[in-house]
Amino acid sequence: MTFEQINQYYDITAKVYEAALQGMMAFFFYRFCRIYTSEKRVIGLIALVYFLVILSFNTSQPGLANFWVNLIASTAAFLLMWRWLRISVQIKTFISVTYFAIRWLGPSIVSMLFLPINRSLLSLYEHVINLSSVHIGLYYFYYNLSMMIVMMLLYWLIMWLFVLAYKKINRWYRADLSAKEILLLLIPALSGISSYALLNQFNQITEANLNPLFTNKQILNYWAVHNLIIIGGMLIVLVLFQRLEIQRENKRKQFILESQIQNIEQHISGVEGTYRDLRSLRHDLRNHITVIERLMEQQRYSETERYLTSMQMTLANTELSFQTGNPITDILLHEKSEQAKQFNIAFHSTFHYPASDQINAFDMSVILHNTLENAIEATKMIENGWIEITSKQFKNSYLLTIRNPYTSTLEWGEDHLPLTTKEDRENHGIGLSNIREIARKYYGELEFEIESSMFQIHILLISPEPANAE
Secondary structure, three states, rough: OHHHHHHHHHHHHHHHHHHHHHHHHHHHHHHHHHOOOOOHHHHHHHHHHHHHHHHHHHHHHHOOOHHHHHHHHHHHHHHHHHHHHOOOOHHHHHHHHHHHHHHHHHHHHHHHHHHHHHHHHHOOOOOOOOOOOOOOHHHHHHHHHHHHHHHHHHHHHHHHHHHHHHHHHHHOOOOOOHHHHHHHHHHHHHHHHHHHHHHHHHHHHHHOOOOHHHHHHHHHHHHHHHHHHHHHHHHHHHHHHHHHHHHHHHHHHHHHHHHHHHHHHHHHHHHHHHHHHHHHHHHHHHHHHHHHHHHHHHOOOOHHHHHHHHHHHHHHHHOOOOOOOOOHHHHHHHHHHHHHHHHOOOEOOOOOOOOOOOOOHHHHHHHHHHHHHHHHHHOOOOOEEEEEEEEEEEEOOEEEEEEOOOOOOOEEEEOOOEOOOOOOOOOOOHHHHHHHHHHHHHEEEEEEEEEEEEEEEEEEEEEOOOOOOO
């Protein structure tokens, strides 16, 4: 085999290696995106475009530095994510910048192994092949091929470890991160990108003087350790930020739960007040009858009529609009009905409390309170607005449905729940997540249905079948 043929094989092998390396980086870009979204097909297509952009620039612009080629590809991927993915722009920015940093910092850590591996392979082939033989060209070809394979495996390992680390520590994040929060998370990544760009530029200058910086073992080791510290800093900042967010979320949930408990206590107080009035009315009924009899005997009919009117008003105040089978939900629906009337919202209900005693009244109150609050909020600005509540029971399955019209555009969160339209999202929007938790507590689920400008939420609760008495 001639040197010309060996050089041709080497050029082909180098191009295949470069394409395989970029394909591997696109694959890990896909895996990194999968941590933050479940839209497999979309991110698969974005990763393919990312790979093709790099491949096309490497083919058409071979003189353009890889750093800039990958920056262009990352920008293209971000624009596609911004257009196609149903996640917040803050999370898209975090994905793009963080992976771009990992793409360079990871392989740079492997670079400190380049010189030792290089020397080991040279030594190995020197013992196998006679340097003075005619096969010296094959020696260099196999040496370079071995270096490519070993470095590819190391690149795969380091990228796999970094993506795995992010996957393991990614416990919770908000979709509505502020600009300050996203900047805080990205400072280590941006520092790593800038340091890589600076050192890479310096290496190009030293290459022009025939003294490449990356052939210096000490500098390579320092650089690898420096980049390892930066990636460690990226992970530590993310972990600390998530812990603070989880603490804040727990406090927010506790605050909202306490508010809901207060609402339920008010409903219970309302029930107690109603029954107190009923007992008082029953106790005074004899006295009322006696008074009416005396008035009639004295033929004081106008006073009798006023007295009866007063009694009717008292009775009206003690009657509830809804008889659901549970006094707490009676009061709750009555209050929500009165609240809806303030906004001229028609309120229709055929709700009946579940027949099973396994479903807690507090849980049902939380479900009704949150769903009806959301329905009133969505409907109060609509002309001729209405809210409809229905319930169905089949054996141990109970289905609650709330319907209302809507005119605005819904935004969906990462948990596949509608985001609150209120400006103060920190203290609102947790109600649906509470409902989902309650539904799952009873082996059920909640589902949303939107059609013809009508919003429906279905809540399924399943209670254990009562034991048969023997």
